[in-house]
Amino acid sequence: MATNTNYNRETTAQEVVDAFANEIKGKTVVVTGPSPGGIGYETARAIATRAPKLLILAGRDMKKLEAAKADILKDTPSANLALVTLDLNSLASVRSGAKAIAAAAPQLDVLINNAAIMMCPYGTTEDGFETQFGTNYMAPWLLNNLLIPNLLASPAPRVVLVSSVGHRVSDILWDDMGFSGGKTYNKFMSYGQSKTASVLNGVALAEKYPKLTVISLHPGAIHTNLARHLTEEDMKGMVGQFFNEDGTPKPGVFFKSIPQGASTTLVAAFDPALKTHSGTYLTDCQIAKVKPTGADPHLNISESDFVAPYAVDKAAAERLWGVTEEMVGEKFSP
Numbered sequence: 483m484a485t486n487t488n489y490n491r492e493t494t495a496q497e498v499v500d501a502f503a504n505e506i507k508g509k510t511v512v513v514t515g516p517s518p519g520g521i522g523y524e525t526a527r528a529i530a531t532r533a534p535k536l537l538i539l540a541g542r543d544m545k546k547l548e549a550a551k552a553d554i555l556k557d558t559p560s561a562n563l564a565l566v567t568l569d570l571n572s573l574a575s576v577r578s579g580a581k582a583i584a585a586a587a588p589q590l591d592v593l594i595n596n597a598a599i600m601m602c603p604y605g606t607t608e609d610g611f612e613t614q615f616g617t618n619y620m621a622p623w624l625l626n627n628l629l630i631p632n633l634l635a636s637p638a639p640r641v642v643l644v645s646s647v648g649h650r651v652s653d654i655l656w657d658d659m660g661f662s663g664g665k666t667y668n669k670f671m672s673y674g675q676s677k678t679a680s681v682l683n684g685v686a687l688a689e690k691y692p693k694l695t696v697i698s699l700h701p702g703a704i705h706t707n708l709a710r711h712l713t714e715e716d717m718k719g720m721v722g723q724f725f726n727e728d729g730t731p732k733p734g735v736f737f738k739s740i741p742q743g744a745s746t747t748l749v750a751a752f753d754p755a756l757k758t759h760s761g762t763y764l765t766d767c768q769i770a771k772v773k774p775t776g777a778d779p780h781l782n783i784s785e786s787d788f789v790a791p792y793a794v795d796k797a798a799a800e801r802l803w804g805v806t807e808e809m810v811g812e813k814f815s816p
């Protein structure tokens with residue numbers, strides 16, 4: 483159980499960091515994807531207000547990182563910030579980013595994997611992996627593994643994986659993870675698969691490294707730049723899931739503000755009560771229930787507070803780890 487059972491979809495980032503200020507003070511924290519206008523930025527801004535030793539902002543665009551830094555310093559002039567270039571579209575960039583983070587943080591306390599893309603047209607990463615799987619899952623998998631020695635140097639290390647309720651759109655497509663080189667590509671399934679892989683990554687890391695606390699989560703539905711690849715047609719289809727024809731929201735639909743959208747990540751990163759819940763998945767700042775076996779695990783928009791059983795299956799997590807090692811061409815084990 484999380485410390486504050488009253489936290490819910492309306493809890494804000496600032497409320498969480500104020501409550502867990504003692505857990506943030508003096509820590510070294512990495513946030514990936516902190517571009518202004520997104521959840522990662524608000525996550526970093528809120529952390530900076532509570533005196534971390536060092537806050538590392540890791541992203542692919544140095545101009546956006548500089549803009550994020552300038553905004554955070556306006557809010558908290560004393561914040562100690564470092565910027566690291568990290569493009570999740572390239573494993574070489576992940577390796578150089580990890581090296582820079584490791585040099586700045588010999589002891590890394592919290593690694594927040596926030597960056598992702600959603601529902602882009604078919605493509606492949608620099609290393610030939612389907613873009614959403616490569617960016618949202620494989621690159622963070624490698625980043626986390628490369629930073630394990632730094633995390634294990636912390637007395638209470640944490641890894642946070644920002645997943646999505648979208649994981650309930652698709653299990654891992656074991657026989658065709660790459661969508662037959664694009665022939666069978668479905669951008670919704672691809673996003674779902676990548677976010678299921680994130681949750682499974684948390685389960686595997688938690689099993690392999692008992693010293694780590696690893697938490698994955700759904701942040702809620704929030705207006706950000708994530709929808710940049712959606713077409714007008716996609717929006718009409720998706721909007722229809724959220725709103726009635728008269729424009730009123732369908733039952734159970736709730737859009738969060740960005741401060742509300744960053745709160746679950748911050749609970750995952752700093753709530754001391756979650757130390758005994760490594761490998762779990764949060765939604766609305768609380769541990770989500772696993773959808774009962776036999777019930778339809780798939781996405782029903784009015785019901786986002788479940789994790790699909792296939793995303794927290796330990797055997798699937800181990801299988802995916804092995805497949806990923808083969809794809810990356812490197813083995814990582816405790």
Ligand SMILES: NC(=O)c1ccc[n+]([C@@H]2O[C@H](COP(=O)([O-])OP(=O)(O)OC[C@H]3O[C@@H](n4cnc5c(N)ncnc54)[C@H](OP(=O)(O)O)[C@@H]3O)[C@@H](O)[C@H]2O)c1
Nearest residue numbers: 515517520521542569570571597598646703704706707708
């Ligand atoms: N917003 C929602 O409703 C919602 C719902 C469920 C889950 N989520 C999850 O929440 C997280 C944050 O999303 P958001 O809504 O804040 O979206 P966002 O505003 O688009 O932020 C995504 C961040 O990821 C970065 N990123 C994308 N591709 C990258 C790459 N190849 N290398 C490095 N960084 C990359 C972006 O950098 P650039 O600015 O340079 O593109 C940006 O900083 C994501 O994991 C998303 O899947 C969001």
